[in-house]
Amino acid sequence: MDASAARIAEHMNKDHQLALIDYLVVYGHVVHLDESSPAITNVDLEKVSIDYVSKNRAATFTIKWKDATEDEVIEVKEWSDIKAKLIAMAKYAAHKQGYAHTRLTQVFGPPFAYLIVAYPTLVLLAINSYDPTILPRIFGNDALFLKLVSYLPQAVPSAYSLFVEYSRKIGLVLYALHTIEIFKYTLPVLRKYRASKSVAWKWILMHFVEGFPVIGRLREATH
Known part of the structure; x- marks a missing residue:
């Protein structure tokens, strides 16, 4: 993995685990997913590969950008397009399940x-x-x-x-x-x-x- 790919993978694996889960569920039709397992292992201008565990078995699912349906129809032609593509995919995958693409983690107490x-x-x-x-x-x-x-x-x-x-x-x-x-x-x-x-x-x-x-x-x- 070159430097650009490594940065994308590190960022997604650290801060966007929910998106990786949604990619696997919607694009990969993965069931019985160990939700702590998804991790991007490879990303380039053609595809992204995600390792995961399902039913105690390790596997890899690869999504080709050109096949990844999302509402904004973003084409990946250079590295700068990948971020927008991943965000659009996250929104699409969450919406297909009836969810928001972000998780509520905060509790705001009364004044x-x-x-x-x-x-x-x-x-x-x-x-x-x-x-x-x-x-x-x-x-x-x-x-x-x-x-x-x-x-x-x-x-x-x-x-x-x-x-x-x-x-x-x-x-x-x-x-x-x-x-x-x-x-x-x-x-x-x-x-x-x-x-x-x-x-x-x-x-x-x-x-x-x-x-x-x-x-x-x-x-x-x-x-």
């Missing part, structure tokens, strides 16, 4: 002000919706907690009592809406961008607690 104000309120709403006696059982006989409460204006405990009284009704409606939003928007986006389980569950949990503000952050993370 600090939202975290310290809205999150505690929404968590309290969830707890009181489930069982309004949980918190009194935990803190009702705690001397320090009762002393702190005694310093609060009378309006605060009164407002909290009202909050507890209507928590179940508010919570049922609010978290039902959040759940619908998750199934209608968040889950499809997480699938499209092939988020890992750990990343996906963080987004789902945030959406269940927060609701629609998560949609804006998810859009930011996928664009």
